[in-house]
Amino acid sequence: AKLFATTDSISRMYDDPWFIGAMHRFGIPDSTIVMYVNPPPIAAFMLPVSWLEPTTAKTVWNVANIILLLLAFQLMRSLFNVSLTSFHAPLLAALVGCTIPFLRNLQRGQIYIFMLVLVLILIQSYTNEKPFLTGFSLATLLLLKYFGWMFLLLFIVERKWKELAATFLFLVIGFAAGIMFFGIETYSAHFTTLRMAFDSHDFAITGLPNVPAFYGGLLTFHSQWNRGPVAHLPWLAEALALGTLAVALSFSLRSTSPQPRLSQPRLSQRRFMTLLTLSVIFTPLAADHHYALLIPPTFLILSRWHAKKASWAFTAALCVALLGWYPTPTIGALSGFGKLLCFPRLYAAVILWLVILRSDRHDDAATR
Numbered sequence: 308a309k310l311f312a313t314t315d316s317i318s319r320m321y322d323d324p325w326f327i328g329a330m331h332r333f334g335i336p337d338s339t340i341v342m343y344v345n346p347p348p349i350a351a352f353m354l355p356v357s358w359l360e361p362t363t364a365k366t367v368w369n370v371a372n373i374i375l376l377l378l379a380f381q382l383m384r385s386l387f388n389v390s391l392t393s394f395h396a397p398l399l400a401a402l403v404g405c406t407i408p409f410l411r412n413l414q415r416g417q418i419y420i421f422m423l424v425l426v427l428i429l430i431q432s433y434t435n436e437k438p439f440l441t442g443f444s445l446a447t448l449l450l451l452k453y454f455g456w457m458f459l460l461l462f463i464v465e466r467k468w469k470e471l472a473a474t475f476l477f478l479v480i481g482f483a484a485g486i487m488f489f490g491i492e493t494y495s496a497h498f499t500t501l502r503m504a505f506d507s508h509d510f511a512i513t514g515l516p517n518v519p520a521f522y523g524g525l526l527t528f529h530s531q532w533n534r535g536p537v538a539h540l541p542w543l544a545e546a547l548a549l550g551t552l553a554v555a556l557s558f559s560l561r562s563t564s565p566q567p568r569l570s571q572p573r574l575s576q577r578r579f580m581t582l583l584t585l586s587v588i589f590t591p592l593a594a595d596h597h598y599a600l601l602i603p604p605t606f607l608i609l610s611r612w613h614a615k616k617a618s619w620a621f622t623a624a625l626c627v628a629l630l631g632w633y634p635t636p637t638i639g640a641l642s643g644f645g646k647l648l649c650f651p652r653l654y655a656a657v658i659l660w661l662v663i664l665r666s667d668r669h670d671d672a673a674t675r
Contacts, residue, residue: 308353309333318492321500335361344501347489348450369413375420376404382427395610402606406630408599417596430579442473450481457582464560508541510591514638516652517593522547524638524646535642552589580604584660608662628655
């Protein structure tokens, strides 16, 4: 944002050594943070605090995050019809504000609480058939982080042409504005960096809680970060990730067939939650802070648990695995199939998806 505000060689922000040097000149003593695969518009997002000293700017942004958290809480109360006097209200408050994903957003100065607000607006506007607001919120998610492209498939399957058209309209407007403000050279450098990241299998050896990193940890060797995979077959890791994505999408979208008797808001909400869960776990660099976006589907399951001890225990364990703190080994610390121990948060997210998918189909059967 400081580079953008000072027009100081903005097109070079994807040159890592130069970018780190620029950060040092601006008084940001960090040698690990780079723009990497972030789209250029993310730089403009921090313009309101770019004139502040870095530590002060982070404090202001964290205060803004807390305000956004309160907004997210209110939106979720509306989405799930939660009264402030009900048992679910403190449960929702704890889920939103007392979990590791939220704290990681504060710690790392991330934007995923803002994105959670956008996702909640997207869900509500979609279920209430407000195509322009739906298109605006989804386009903003895509422009900032390339997040939410799976919802475009949902629009196609459910024949939501107005929502689809509105999304593309705002995408074109946003992309044109980005070109105008950042320049074609910046976008060219960004897409070059993005292609190089894919070509070099950068996403495969992170050990982060996402599907590409899961297969990559098992099947991609790296001399520094992943010395002991089961085998070095990066092409197979990519094929398995894409195959798993295709299968998961087919199950999620199959449950979204546009039948009038199944178009109740509650059913549409659950269908949306399956794709939201997949959108997080198939994001190549999804880390703890991304899991803030899984708070809505987690609460959906929490709010509908059965009064059985087994269900309480299962739901509580699932929530801890998804959103709680616990030590996990780094991907380079284990060898072979021992790397399977590095992904408990991902496993919990997959279980969450399966639970929502199963409950969705039970509701479909009951509706019939």
